[in-house]
Amino acid sequence: MPRKTRRTRLSIWYRIGYRIRYSVLHVLGPAQLGESNDPHERLRRERARKVAALARVEDAGA
Template identity: 55%
Template sequence: MKDKTGLSIGYRLLWRLEYAGLTVFGPAQVSTQGDPKSRLRLERAQKVKAAHEKRGTEAPAEVLAMIARDGGLPPFRERHAKR
C-alpha cells in the first residue's frame, strides 16, 4: 500500500520490520483470516482510512478494497491487547 496518510515514520519502520520478521519466521501460509501478514496489512489499511476520515478526504480505492476483502476481524494489536 502506497498511501502513508496518518502513519508516522516510526510506525512505518516498525511495521516493515514486523512484516519482514513474519515473512522469514512466521507460520506457513494459512487462510486470510488466520494469516498474521494479512492482519498487519488490514491494520495498516484501517489506520490510513481513519486518518482520511479525520481529515475529511476519501481513502484510496486500494485501501477500501483491502478492508472490504480482509476486514471482519478487529486489528491484530487490539485483539491481543485485551488478553
Template identity: 50%
Template structure:
C-alpha cells in the same frame, strides 16, 4: 481537533515498525494460513484500517480549515 488514540495512530514510527514486522513475518513467520488466521494478512488489514482513518482525519481537518470552523 480530537486527539488520535495511540492505538490508532499512523505515524512514521508505526509505518516503519509495520514494515519491519512484515519482513520478519515473511522470513521467520508461519507458512501461509487462511486469511482469518494469517498474521501477515491481519497486519495488512490493520495497516489499511489505520491508513483509512488517517485519510479521513486529514480530510476533515482540511475541510474545517478551508471553511474556517
C-alpha cells in the same frame, strides 16, 4: 494529488515498525494460512484501518 500533511500521515516509527514486523513474519512466520488467521493479512488490515481513520480525519478537517 494534494500533498499529505504531517497530521494525515502515519508516523515514521509506525512505518518502520510495520516494515520490520512484516519482514520478520515473512522470514520467521508460519506457513501459509487462511486469510482469516494469516499474520501478513492481519498486518495489512491493521494498516488499512489506520490509513482509513487518517483519511476520515483529513476529510472532516477539510
